Structure formats: structure tokens, C-alpha cells
Amino acid sequence: MSDTRRAERREQILNAAWSCFQREGLHATTMDDIISASGLSSGAVYGYFPSKEALILAAVTVSLSGIRDLLDPLLKRDPLPPPETLLCEITSTIERFTERDGFDLKRIALLGWSEAQRNPQLRATMRGFYMAFRDKLAQAGRTWAETGLISPQSSSDDVSKALLAVILGFVVQAALLGDVAPAAIGVGVAQLSLFSQPSSRSRRSGRGQTPVREKK
Amino acid sequence: MSDTRRAERREQILNAAWSCFQREGLHATTMDDIISASGLSSGAVYGYFPSKEALILAAVTVSLSGIRDLLDPLLKRDPLPPPETLLCEITSTIERFTERDGFDLKRIALLGWSEAQRNPQLRATMRGFYMAFRDKLAQAGRTWAETGLISPQSSSDDVSKALLAVILGFVVQAALLGDVAPAAIGVGVAQLSLFSQPSSRSRRSGRGQTPVREKK
């Protein structure tokens, strides 16, 4: 059997799995659900994925790759758009990913995060993905600092954490509340800080109860 | 049996449930796990909660109330601290909630969001909570606009969505990557937009691919 055919079958199964996972959640989906949806026999499915866990891992990994392939080009542009614009583009891309394939990436992400709590391999995969993504955001932060779009004193580490938080938070909020347009987030972030004081002052604003954060 | 005694028992069971849920996840936790952890008999537990689903719902609801009781006072102050400060206080409070009770609210949140995908009642409860919380954030946004801390033209709706995104995103990122100090997020957000142009201009920065967002 050709590699192409095998890859096709794997995708066929993975697609079936995703549509079930999305409808029922990761655990409430039974292998029989996936098997029926895939149109194959149980034995055939197990010939491609050795266990339900492997199927979940593969499904998450493939989703992660898919979204990375869409997001990476946005971050590699020269010149890089300013923060608010980039943010809008990222959230819009996430939103469009959903619309195109019929899979709601946002809901899927929530399922994966939950599962990662108790599946070490999945957790490792996810950590790897998000860490790498945040590194790219940090690079963007440095680029902005160099080109004067944000303060030259800014910490690329903090900036990347804030950016990632905003993006992940968009995903959660959109999945749970469903009334968040992709552009709203970028706009809101911009408005939020327009009149903020210089960050040197912010640093001092930490109160006793605020854990001291490591300087990078 | 007195109401007090009943309430005590319910809390005892709920605590047992949380510690199991946190360790194993919602689905991997069996009723026997909870029953053993609670120190009661299965019959007794079922005397207080009619089903596992009810137990999950109650557990989530209680957590949500707990965190609301902690966050509400922060939002009701007069004068209200500026955005970055407030953000730091909120993330710090979430972090401290974990430390104090031994329950990691962040991991728990992830479990709840996942479950809400397929449990309508849980979803409704969560929507209610987050909607109400976002309303309070919108109110804060209006206060800031009135007091000149942010632009008077800002949309309190966008601001509240951005704020909620940042907070939820902090939760996800901290749960998954574990290297995010509460203050880092607020600081990063502030640095992100320090030199941003007025939001009227931001609006125009959207490119073709960015869906036009509905004005509220």
C-alpha cells in the first residue's frame, strides 16, 4: 500500500475523530463513534492508530501543525505590522481556520488543554508548540522595539507573554461566549493602554501581594 | 439532619471531588475515587448529589463563586486603579487562590471549559459567570474613560473583551506553561501599546483579510 494511500486513510480517520471529538468531547467520544464516522472497521482504525490515546495525540498534533503553518508566515514578514494589526491578523486567522475546515479550532483547543492536564505526552507536545510560538512573538517584540513601535525598554519576554495571553484568551472567550469578533481584541488592547504611564512606573505598581517577577 | 450538617457534608464531598478532578481530570475521575476521598459511602454521596454530572456542575459553580467573591471587591473600588494595576491585581488574586486552598484554579478552569462544550447546563452556568464578569470589566472601562485613564472614545465593549481575554489567557498560559508570573501579563500589555497610535487610526489598519467587526 502506497504511502499516499496510508496518509489518506490516516487523514480520513483523523477527520472522523475530530468531528466526533468536537461534538462529544474527547472522553465522551467512543472509539465506536470514530469507527462509524470513519467508515472503516475497528480493526482498520487500529491498524493506523494503536490506541484512542494515540488518536487523540495525533489529532491534536495535526491541529497544532495546521495552525502553526497559518500563523508562522504572519510573524516572518518584513516589515512587521504594528502590534494591534498583527494581533487582529492572528485572531482573524484562527477564526478563519475554523470556518474553512468546518472544525472549530477554538473548541478543539479547549479540549486539548484539558486533556493535556493528565496526558504527559500531550502536555509535552503542547508545551513545545506554545513555547515555540511564544518565542516567535518575543522576536516580534524585539523587532517592534528596534523599529520604535514599542518602547525600547520593553521586555520581549513580558511582551510575548502578554501577546500569547491575549491570543489564548481570545480563543477561550470566543469558544465559551461566542460573541467576540477577532478584531475586537486587538482594538480593545490598544484602547486599554493608550494613556498608560511609562512601563518604568508600572514596574513600581506591584503591590505587596504581587509576586516579584524574575527580570530577564 | 440539620441544614448546617448537610452543607458541611456537601462541602466535604465537593472538596474531595475537586482534589480528584484536579489530579485525574473530570472524566478519568470515578465516583469511587470521590467516594473514597470523601470518606463517605457511595449511598451517602448519592444522597447529596444525584449524579456525577450534578457533582461536576456543583463543583464548578462553587469554584466560580469562590473566585467571583475574590475578584468582585477589586472591581468595586473607588477610585479604581489604572488598567495595568488592576490587571496585575486580578492575575495575582487568581494565583493566590491556588496557593491558599491547594486547588489550582487555573487547571480546574481548563477542565471546566472543556466539559462545558458538551454539558449545556454547565455551559449556561459558565456563560452567565463570564458574561457578568465581563460586564463588570466594561463598567471599569467606562470609569477609566470618564476619569481620563483611557481614551474617552474607547469602546467599553472592546475594552472588556480585551481585558477578559488577557485574564483568561493568563490562566491558560500559566496552567500549560507554568512560567508566567501574574505581574508579567499586565506589564507586557502596557508595554505592548505604549507607543500605539490612537485607536481611530487602528481601526483603519485592518487589512483585507481582517473581518470587519460589528460595531456595538
Next chain:
Amino acid sequence: MSDTRRAERREQILNAAWSCFQREGLHATTMDDIISASGLSSGAVYGYFPSKEALILAAVTVSLSGIRDLLDPLLKRDPLPPPETLLCEITSTIERFTERDGFDLKRIALLGWSEAQRNPQLRATMRGFYMAFRDKLAQAGRTWAETGLISPQSSSDDVSKALLAVILGFVVQAALLGDVAPAAIGVGVAQLSLFSQPSSRSRRSGRGQTPVREKK
């Protein structure tokens, strides 16, 4: 639930298991077979034995204890009957064990030996049992040598191995061919060696191909 009641249930399940094992063999017997035969539900059976393997181990162990309790008294008598008589008594006892309980110990033994090949725990249990039994046979050999019933130069080790072989061989032969009366074996052994030369000569009879055996 009282210990007595628990023990009763265990025996009820073990009896069901044995009647299935005997009919179908260890592996061809399904848990459902045993569950149906026991009159309990699957959950109940699993409440007493955590796995099929545990059930097999328990079943074999109980059989082994049963036969030991019957055989031990025969070996502890004073005065000890001569070899042939003892052999007949042992084989007869094995035969009667079958008749009384409706379980054919001989067939059961064959199943257990086979399973012991790939189940380390079962193998260890069996080794322990047969080693202990052979030790008692060796003791009998020493007693006979002391009382002049066999040669004073005889090796109790060899004698015990020969005795055990005869007994186990009776079990196999009776199970497979079914036409071996318990007494036939003892009689046959006696006739076999009646005119044998002194064992000093036997020692020399080993041919090149015969592995040299350790002297004890």
C-alpha cells in the same frame, strides 16, 4: 459483609471457574462463562478477583492446597508403609479427590502446568508446591532406608525424584489415556525392579550419552 460470606462467595466463583476450566481449558474459558456459571454479575466477580489471571492463580492454588491436605497425612505416618503401598495410596487419593468433588484434579493439573509455562507467578507457586512435596518424599526415602525397606545406600534425592515422577506420570497418563487404575502404577513399579541388580551396578550402566548426574 462477614468474612464467612466473602469466603463463601469466593468459593462459589472458584467452583464455577473450575467447572468451566475443566470443560474448556484455561484460555478458552471466557470470563462470561465463569460469570454465568457463578450466578453473579460481572461486577461482582471482579469484586472478588481482580482479573482472569488472578482467578486462575487462585483456582490453581486452592487445588494445590486441597491435594496437599489430603496427601500430607499419608506421608507423616509412623510406621510409614513400604514404597509400593504408599504409592498406591497416593495415586488412589488423587483419584478419589476427583470423584468426590466432581473436579478431575488430573485434568486440572495438566492445565495448570501448561499455564505455568508463561505465568511466572503461577510457576513460582507450583514450584514451591512440588518442591515441598518432593522434600517430603525424600524424607520418606530416608525413613525407608533407615528401616531397611530400601537400600541404605540409596540416594534420598534420586528416590524422591523417581517417586514424584511416578506420581506425576500417573496423573498425565490417567488424564490422557484414562485407563490407568491407581494401584496399577505401584504394582508395575514394584515388578519392574524386582530382579534388578544392586544399584551400585546401575550406576555404572550409564552410557556415554547419559549425562553424568550430580552425586548427592
Next chain:
Amino acid sequence: MSDTRRAERREQILNAAWSCFQREGLHATTMDDIISASGLSSGAVYGYFPSKEALILAAVTVSLSGIRDLLDPLLKRDPLPPPETLLCEITSTIERFTERDGFDLKRIALLGWSEAQRNPQLRATMRGFYMAFRDKLAQAGRTWAETGLISPQSSSDDVSKALLAVILGFVVQAALLGDVAPAAIGVGVAQLSLFSQPSSRSRRSGRGQTPVREKK
């Protein structure tokens, strides 16, 4: 395809089967195990053996033939060695069969006996083999009686049963306990009866509990 080629393939498959059976047991060995070990495809294996059961039967039959080809010459000699010597030769031959081919005939025998309990065809094959072998032992018994090596009054039937028991018992004991040198058994049997009284007396020694055996 030539008959020679077919026979070669069959042997190749049978060898693969034996090495799997020996390692895993009859039931725990899957057809895939055998197929992999044989280096052929599943379709090919099924071209030579119509089912797993047929493969087991063929494997056992071949083993039985192999050991018969080795043992028969020992029994057809003229003059026939005395009992103890013959016994040692037989056990040594069984032991050597193992060493030469890398297959432990003793472990294999245990598997086959167990399987014969529930496979009528296998049982019939085995009965045939052991009955025929015992007949040859009975013939040896008659020869010994004629040549004065054992009592002329001895029952060739009883003698053959005793001999077979000793041989089968050696197999079991060696497989389970592993510390039995082939010669030990013959020596032990000889020592066991050295000073026994004439068998006419033995007959009377049966006690109440010893079932009276049918005279043949």
C-alpha cells in the same frame, strides 16, 4: 509448485510456530506471531494450514513423530537392556532432543497435553501415540520377563503403565522444576524397589482405601 518446495515451506512455518508456542504458549501465540516468525505473508501461511487449530495439530504431530523416531530404535534392540538402563536411555534421549533442536520437547509436551483436553482431534492423535508407545513398552516388559530380568509373573500391562508413568513424570518434573538429570529417574526407580517383596505379596498389601484394580 513442487512437493519438495511445499514440504519445505510447511516445515518453515511449523518451525516458526514451535518457537512461538514454546515462548508464549499455544493460546497466547497469535497467528501474526507465527506469520512474522515464518517470514511469510498471512495469505501464504493460510495456503499451507487452513486454521490455527490445524497448525497446532500439525505441530504436535510432527513433534510426536520426531520423538517416536528417536525412541523406537531403543525399544527394538536385541538384546534389550535391563529396565533401569532402558529408562535412563529414554530420558536421556528426550533431554537430548531438546538440546539438539533448540526446542524443549518437555515444555511442548505440557502445552500439547493441556490443549488435548479440549481438542478432540488432538486428543485422539495423542492417545494413539501414547497407546502405541505403551504397547512397545509392554512388549519390552514381556521380553524382560522371558529373559528373567523381571518376574515371570509380572503383568506386562502394569509394567508398561509404570514405565510410561515414570517417563511422562520425568517430562513434567524436568519442565516444572528443571533440576532432574535424566539418569536420576532410572536410578531412583531401581533403588526404590530393591528390597521389595515379591509382587504376589504386594498385591495383598493394598489397604481398604486402595481401590481394587481390575486384572487384565
Next chain:
DNA sequence: GATGAATGAGTCTTCATTCAT
């Protein structure tokens, strides 16, 4: 009210066998 033994439908997974290529 409390207990915890019992229930049994449902889950994941295996594996002997077939058959289109």
C-alpha cells in the same frame, strides 16, 4: 439515614480469517 455489595450496559482492544489486487 447510611452502607457497600451488586448490577450490567458499555468501553477499548484483539486477532483469526478473508479476499481484492
Next chain:
DNA sequence: AATGAATGAAGACTCATTCAT
């Protein structure tokens, strides 16, 4: 003849829930 992907009927085991004591 050979291949090996596909089949699908079991099989072992789990676990939310009940109910007799």
C-alpha cells in the same frame, strides 16, 4: 500463488448507579 489490508465478532474489564439490609 502471494500479499497484507480489512473485517468484525468476541473478549476482558470498568464504573455510574441502585437497593436490600
